[in-house]
Amino acid sequence: MSRLLGHRLFWPSAVLAALLLVNVVFTNGFLNVQMKDGHLYGSLIDIVRFGAPLILVALGMTLVIATGGIDLSVGSVVAIAGALACLRISLLGDQNSVGGVLGAIGLALALSLVLGLWNGVLVTAAGIQPIIATLILMVAGRGLAQLITDGQIITINSSPYKLIGGGYWLTLPFGIIIVAAVLALAAFLTRRLALGLLIESVGGNAKASRLAGISARGVLLTVYAFCGLCAGIAGLMISSNVSSADGNNAGLWIELDAILAVVIGGTSLAGGRFSLGGTVLGALVIQTLTTTIYSIGVPPETTLLFKALVVTIVCLLQSPAFRAKVLHGRRRRPSASARPVPEEKKASVSA
Known part of the structure; x- marks a missing residue:
């Protein structure tokens, strides 16, 4: 039992199950999944669908954090990708042109990849701390997104683009299929190839990995580029779902x-070992928590406080030190009177 409680995915899974149970109590038919017009509908489907952009961004963030870094610019990259794609589509003569939409998507993703590489260059070549390097793009990128949209909300009417975040394919929301594809690709690259071992090596001990002949610079550029690409895909998904871009x-x-x-998924901020499955589970916990907040009627002004409280509880439950002190109690040392008397001392006393 103690081994099960100590598993890094046990407590996130338990919290997710508890949140789902709360929704079952407060929402009638919460677990029902129905087929309408060839598409699957239901609250469970909606949780994964609306949580898809967060899952994508978190997957990229996982690899960056595994190297001992951080990327604060993903939100700005999300806004830039959506803004650029919607701007290009709005300039098309026919917004339903598949070729034109694909061109806009390709341009937005290429820029997202370049922005991720830019973060990597600042960290590796310039030697800037990751939190500072990505903070630069976090601030400047939001301004760039507003510059692209000219400070306005760009609205489009494109059926091909709508498919990314709001369409269905093979009975499932297309966003879920995109997440599954990206997750499968990331799992293959990190678990079937040597990339995952290289990432953990750089994050665990950068100096030792360098002495072992591992190119830390190449690994860092790869993970930051992948993180930027994931954020770009999430930006396309968010903007296509509402058919507009808000920089x-x-x-x-x-x-x-x-x-x-x-x-929440069990990856340490200090770098080293990481868990893609745990990250997906953590993102689902956050999205389910958001759904729970609305379903039980938490006042909007206390939403962020309630969210922070639940996340704090999850993190504390994951901490072995916290569980040892609170859940199991501290082991007290035996008092002097309770300590056994050595045999030599007994002999001297009897003599």
Whole structure:
């Protein structure tokens, strides 16, 4: 039992199950999944669908954190990607042109990849601390997104683009399929190839990995580029779901939710070992928590406080030191009177 309680995914799974149980109590038919017009509908489907952008950003954040870094700019990259794609589509003569939409998507993803590489260059070549390097793009990127949209909300009407975040394919929301594909790719690259071992080596001990002949610079550039790409895909998903781009509010604070998802999933902020499955579980916990807040009628002004409280509880339950002190109690040392008397001392007393 203690081994099960100590598993890094046990407490996030338990909290997720508890949140789902709360929703079952407060929402009639919460677990029902129905087929309508060839599409699956239900609250469980909606949780994964609306949590898809967070899962994507958190997957990229996981690899960055595994190297001992951090990326605070993912929210800005989300806004930039959505803004650029919507701007290009709005300039098309036919917004339903598949070729034109694909071109806009490719341009947005290419820019997201470049922005991720830019973060990597600042960290590796310039030697800037990751939190500072990505903070630069976090601030400047939000301004760039508003510059692209000219401070306005760009609205489009494109069926092909709507498919990314609001469409269905093979009975499932297309966003879920995108997340599954990205997760499968990340798992293959990190668990079937040597990339995962290299990431853990750089994050665990950068100096030792360098002495072992591992190119830390190449690994860091790869993970930051992947993180930027994941944020770009999430930006396309968010903007296509509402058929508009808002450079000011799109992806706002998503970087904090992504970091929380990674930590809840069992990945240490100090770097080293990481868990992609744990990150997905952590993102689902956060999205289910958001759904729970609305379903039980928590006042909007206390939403963030309630969310922070639940996340804090999850993190504390994951801490072995906290469980040892609170859940199991401290082991007290035996008092002097209760300590056994050595045999030599007994002999001297009897003599």
